[in-house]
Amino acid sequence: MKYTLHALLFASAIALAPLAALACGHCLEDRIASVYDHSAVERAKLQKHTLMYLVWDGPLTHDAATRRWLVRTVAAVPGVVAGSVRVSLEPPTIALAFDAARTKAAALESALQGSLAYRGATASSLPTTTATAAAP
Amino acid sequence: MFSALLLRGLLAASVLSMAACGPTTKVVSDPYDASKIELKSPPATLSTQRHTGPFAAGNALNFDAQLKPLDPAPIKYVQLDTSHKVIEIAPGVKFSAWTFGNQVPGPTVRARVGDKIHFSMTNRSDEMLPAMSMVVAPMMHSMDFHAAMVSPQDKYRSIAPGQTIEFEFTVNYPGIFMYHCGTPMILEHIASGMYGAVIVEPKEGYPTKADREYVVIQSEFYVKPDPAGHKVDGAPIYVLDADRLKASQPTYTVFNGVHNGMVKKPLVAKPGERVRLFVLNVGPSKTSSFHVVGTIFDRVWLEGNPDNQMRGMQTVLLGSSNSAIVEMMVPEAGSYIMVDHHFANASQGAIGLISTLDQAKPADLEHHNMEASSTPTDPAAMSGKMAFESKCLACHSIGQGKKLGPDLAGVTLRRKDEWLTQWLMAPEKMLQSDPTAKALLADANNIAMPNQGLSKAEIAQYIAYFHWVDAHKVAKP
Numbered sequence: 001m002k003y004t005l006h007a008l009l010f011a012s013a014i015a016l017a018p019l020a021a022l023a024c025g026h027c028l029e030d031r032i033a034s035v036y037d038h039s040a041v042e043r044a045k046l047q048k049h050t051l052m053y054l055v056w057d058g059p060l061t062h063d064a065a066t067r068r069w070l071v072r073t074v075a076a077v078p079g080v081v082a083g084s085v086r087v088s089l090e091p092p093t094i095a096l097a098f099d100a101a102r103t104k105a106a107a108l109e110s111a112l113q114g115s116l117a118y119r120g121a122t123a124s125s126l127p128t129t130t131a132t133a134a135a136p
Numbered sequence: 137m138f139s140a141l142l143l144r145g146l147l148a149a150s151v152l153s154m155a156a157c158g159p160t161t162k163v164v165s166d167p168y169d170a171s172k173i174e175l176k177s178p179p180a181t182l183s184t185q186r187h188t189g190p191f192a193a194g195n196a197l198n199f200d201a202q203l204k205p206l207d208p209a210p211i212k213y214v215q216l217d218t219s220h221k222v223i224e225i226a227p228g229v230k231f232s233a234w235t236f237g238n239q240v241p242g243p244t245v246r247a248r249v250g251d252k253i254h255f256s257m258t259n260r261s262d263e264m265l266p267a268m269s270m271v272v273a274p275m276m277h278s279m280d281f282h283a284a285m286v287s288p289q290d291k292y293r294s295i296a297p298g299q300t301i302e303f304e305f306t307v308n309y310p311g312i313f314m315y316h317c318g319t320p321m322i323l324e325h326i327a328s329g330m331y332g333a334v335i336v337e338p339k340e341g342y343p344t345k346a347d348r349e350y351v352v353i354q355s356e357f358y359v360k361p362d363p364a365g366h367k368v369d370g371a372p373i374y375v376l377d378a379d380r381l382k383a384s385q386p387t388y389t390v391f392n393g394v395h396n397g398m399v400k401k402p403l404v405a406k407p408g409e410r411v412r413l414f415v416l417n418v419g420p421s422k423t424s425s426f427h428v429v430g431t432i433f434d435r436v437w438l439e440g441n442p443d444n445q446m447r448g449m450q451t452v453l454l455g456s457s458n459s460a461i462v463e464m465m466v467p468e469a470g471s472y473i474m475v476d477h478h479f480a481n482a483s484q485g486a487i488g489l490i491s492t493l494d495q496a497k498p499a500d501l502e503h504h505n506m507e508a509s510s511t512p513t514d515p516a517a518m519s520g521k522m523a524f525e526s527k528c529l530a531c532h533s534i535g536q537g538k539k540l541g542p543d544l545a546g547v548t549l550r551r552k553d554e555w556l557t558q559w560l561m562a563p564e565k566m567l568q569s570d571p572t573a574k575a576l577l578a579d580a581n582n583i584a585m586p587n588q589g590l591s592k593a594e595i596a597q598y599i600a601y602f603h604w605v606d607a608h609k610v611a612k613p
Contacts, residue, residue: 029276036296
């Protein structure tokens with residue numbers, strides 16, 4: 001899955017793969033909306049960065065301390081743009097920006113998995129792509 | 137002989153045969169038969185082609201309480217774009233709202249069973265006035281039509297600023313249906329103003345003929361002055377109060393988006409006319425006990441469907457996202473008061489008039505002991521009210537009698553502002569020397585009022601609120 005600037009424009013909102021949609025707040029766009037930051041989108045466009053949205057899971061308490069830990073942990077992953085991390089506890093979602101010219105999305109996700117594993121948590125990127133996004 | 141026996145036998149057989157068959161059963165067709173319901177709906181489409189110009193368009197839309205007759209077109213093209221704008225929910229209370237169609241409530245869609253709705257929405261939350269952009273950022277939004285039977289994951293998906301979503305659905309059931317933004321946090325999106333109504337008429341029309349038709353949408357606002365002190369047109373801008381929202385403690389409960397709005401602008405009717413109200417409670421968290429003083433609902437169609445009929449009702453109970461059509465006769469000249477009979481809600485602004493007069497007289501309301509406004513509009517007094525209700529009600533009341541501490545109705549008439557300021561600033565010091573303070577302590581069984589650690593600004597807000605209470609006689613001691 002290639003993340004591009006074009007993807008950035010659509011990653012924010014277009015569900016292309018049918019995720020398991022359970023109820024309000026559980027479908028793809030609802031998760032993205034929970035961490036959506038318009039200024040981050042605008043900044044990423046200017047700096048040619050790519051936004052990645054991930055679902056996190058694991059035996060973590062849903063409180064402010066967990067949110068802080070997640071922000072710190074994700075921000076420390078090599079390739080993540082400083083100040084770009086946003087975390088939602090409910091629905092459990094992460095947003096980050098990275099420079100696709102320097103870091104591959106798969107490598108970043110793998111590194112993130114390693115960091116989160118310390119507390120038994122996982123993260124998997126949401127399927128946002130340009131492959132079938134029919135922009136008029 | 138044989139013939140006689142044969143005849144008797146035939147008669148008996150025919151009687152038995154008739155008894156076995158019983159009376160003829162008439163087959164009644166079910167209007168909601170699954171085979172008659174249209175469930176086909178093509179997938180929603182997304183694009184980055186923005187709508188420009190008006191935020192709402194379509195012949196099926198109604199922008200005010202008064203409803204236009206049904207547009208006969210079988211396909212209703214409905215454009216409702218999202219926007220962020222400042223609205224005035226009460227005199228001087230300019231609220232940072234999120235909208236459909238650039239108004240709160242959003243325009244009312246009117247259709248008929250079997251009609252197709254072709255819906256289109258651009259998220260234009262990034263088109264804001266500078267005043268708005270200081271207090272709210274562009275964000276994702278979505279549309280959830282309760283009138284539709286479609287996959288939420290396809291049609292109700294959230295879209296980013298600048299995107300447009302389009303989809304179609306057929307309305308299968310008559311009723312008054314809510315629409316709202318379904319993007320997390322849904323509570324915040326609805327409380328910020330993202331809601332409206334879809335009226336779906338029965339295929340054959342309503343069984344009665346009404347002279348007047350109005351839509352009444354009840355909702356709550358949870359607001360506070362912007363903590364950062366931003367202003368719009370020189371007045372403080374109000375923002376969503378998340379704490380009050382989560383605690384279901386509204387600052388205003390209103391009809392059609394404005395505190396006491398239909399008192400100032402009554403719904404018009406003449407004596408002898410039949411009025412049909414389409415009432416929807418969108419909440420997001422409170423129940424409505426909708427009542428009209430001075431008349432009886434001849435017919436109530438729960439959820440706006442004539443199949444759910446009740447007669448001769450005084451009040452109709454509507455949970456959040458419930459609705460009803462109520463019809464009543466206007467018996468004689470006068471102003472008939474629409475209220476949420478949960479009077480705490482009415483006192484927050486859920487009040488309006490159906491009037492045979494152009495301008496209702498204040499006495500029309502006072503007759504029923506309902507203040508036109510029991511919420512201050514001055515920002516300081518309003519902040520004081522909020523603080524009082526969240527911190528002081530455990531020990532004090534306003535006009536409800538003594539609790540652990542004194543009833544504070546009339547306190548500004550009994551004490552000077554300087555005394556109140558000193559008392560609120562340091563009650564423990566006052567108790568050492570002030571005879572009034574000592575008397576209060578004795579009256580409270582020697583339970584001293586604790587020092588609340590209030591700032592001078594906070595004390596000024598409390599006192600502004602107490603003055604407002606005494607000026608308006610909100611509750612009599």
